[in-house]
Amino acid sequence: MRSVTGPTTTDGDDALLARHRAGDALALNALFLRHRDAAYRVAYRLLSHKEDALDAVQDGFVKAMQHIGRFEQRSSFKTWLMRVVSNAALDFGRARRRRDQLKAAAGGQLDPEPPGHEPQVMLEGTELRERLDGALQRLPEQQRRTFVLHMDGGMSYREVAEALEISVGTVMSRLFYARQKLKALLADRVPT
Amino acid sequence: MTPPREDDLPPELLAAYADGELPPDLAERVARWLAADPEALRMGDEQAGLSPTNEFLMDELAVPMPTPREWAACQAGIRGELAKPRRDYWGVVYVAAGLAVAGVLATVWLGALNHRFAPLALVLPTEESDEEMLVLASPGDVEILSMHEEASSLLLVGDVPWDEDVVLAKAHELEYIGVGSDADGRFPAVPTDPTADDAPLLWAPAPP
Numbered sequence: 473m474r475s476v477t478g479p480t481t482t483d484g485d486d487a488l489l490a491r492h493r494a495g496d497a498l499a500l501n502a503l504f505l506r507h508r509d510a511a512y513r514v515a516y517r518l519l520s521h522k523e524d525a526l527d528a529v530q531d532g533f534v535k536a537m538q539h540i541g542r543f544e545q546r547s548s549f550k551t552w553l554m555r556v557v558s559n560a561a562l563d564f565g566r567a568r569r570r571r572d573q574l575k576a577a578a579g580g581q582l583d584p585e586p587p588g589h590e591p592q593v594m595l596e597g598t599e600l601r602e603r604l605d606g607a608l609q610r611l612p613e614q615q616r617r618t619f620v621l622h623m624d625g626g627m628s629y630r631e632v633a634e635a636l637e638i639s640v641g642t643v644m645s646r647l648f649y650a651r652q653k654l655k656a657l658l659a660d661r662v663p664t
Numbered sequence: 665m666t667p668p669r670e671d672d673l674p675p676e677l678l679a680a681y682a683d684g685e686l687p688p689d690l691a692e693r694v695a696r697w698l699a700a701d702p703e704a705l706r707m708g709d710e711q712a713g714l715s716p717t718n719e720f721l722m723d724e725l726a727v728p729m730p731t732p733r734e735w736a737a738c739q740a741g742i743r744g745e746l747a748k749p750r751r752d753y754w755g756v757v758y759v760a761a762g763l764a765v766a767g768v769l770a771t772v773w774l775g776a777l778n779h780r781f782a783p784l785a786l787v788l789p790t791e792e793s794d795e796e797m798l799v800l801a802s803p804g805d806v807e808i809l810s811m812h813e814e815a816s817s818l819l820l821v822g823d824v825p826w827d828e829d830v831v832l833a834k835a836h837e838l839e840y841i842g843v844g845s846d847a848d849g850r851f852p853a854v855p856t857d858p859t860a861d862d863a864p865l866l867w868a869p870a871p872p
Binding site for chain 1: 675676677678679680683685707710711713714715716722724725726727728729730734735737738739741742743745746
């Protein structure tokens with residue numbers, strides 16, 4: 473029986489990629505619908521901005537598909553996509569910091585926040601989320617990325633290791649020390 | 665035989681234990697360690713507090729998700745980007761670099777017939793970088809004789825597809841070795857100071 477291409481498709485990622493290469497436009501939709509939430513959560517946690525996170529998801533998805541040859545199915549499509557999306561998010565974050573530094577150095581005013589960045593939108597989140605987002609920005613980049621891929625990307629240690637091309641032991645170590653630092657930064661705000 | 669001491673386990677295992685990522689035998693050892701060591705238990709609780717297995721934490725930290733309209737715009741953007749024909753800039757660079765090298769070799773070969781030589785490639789500091797570059801040729805030195813059809817659409821007719829010198833290598837990537845003059849004295853020794861403005865490194869025949 474032919475499977476349905478859509479959010480409920482039973483086709484695996486590899487089968488969808490093969491259909492995408494064969495020109496089936498619906499296969500790309502199915503891949504997007506399957507992975508967009510996790511990709512967005514990762515990008516959002518790395519950037520703390522809704523619009524930037526969406527841009528990172530779009531940019532990451534495009535790059536993941538354009539450079540699918542580098543993926544070569546050595547890991548799952550999900551780990552490949554998360555690697556590219558988190559890269560894109562970190563690039564967006566670096567570019568934003570550079571812009572802010574340049575404007576600050578020039579003594580100029582920062583541009584008005586684009587839609588999705590306004591303070592009232594940020595305040596919609598919980599206080600704990602805002603504090604965690606702030607604390608995450610103080611972690612070394614690779615610890616932050618590892619933490620976010622595991623927590624928000626829903627990835628196992630093995631999947632994070634494959635996405636970042638590091639060992640499972642390194643994933644474990646980064647998570648342990650990231651959480652120790654976060655716990656110290658968040659004081660007693662983390663519920664157990 | 666003495667069984668392994670649980671408190672010899674590395675503390676990083678507490679992260680994997682909290683996440684349920686340990687194999688059963690190792691998880692049992694960590695559980696015994698936690699039962700016997702209050703300090704390990706405290707660290708283990710800290711790890712569990714920031715683990716995705718903490719459902720309360722995950723509820724608290726849920727991120728604001730995009731609206732259906734925002735998702736649709738994102739998806740349309742992806743489709744639009746993937747539908748664009750891709751420009752293979754590296755292909756152009758490879759073709760141009762290959763042509764430049766071929767031009768140098770042809771010039772050397774032709775000039776060798778005349779036994780006349782002139783400096784072609786120089787080690788020059790660039791304006792944008794503190795590193796010295798081995799400049800192979802300037803855009804005016806390159807004439808495009810042929811190009812793959814897919815790359816040709818990137819060019820204006822007759823123009824070289826870049827504004828900068830063709831750089832073969834950075835100075836620190838090179839090993840400078842002495843080159844003496846030939847029997848007729850046509851090859852001056854190569855200076856070993858790569859920062860000199862006019863230090864000749866490669867010599868090619870001058871046009872007749």
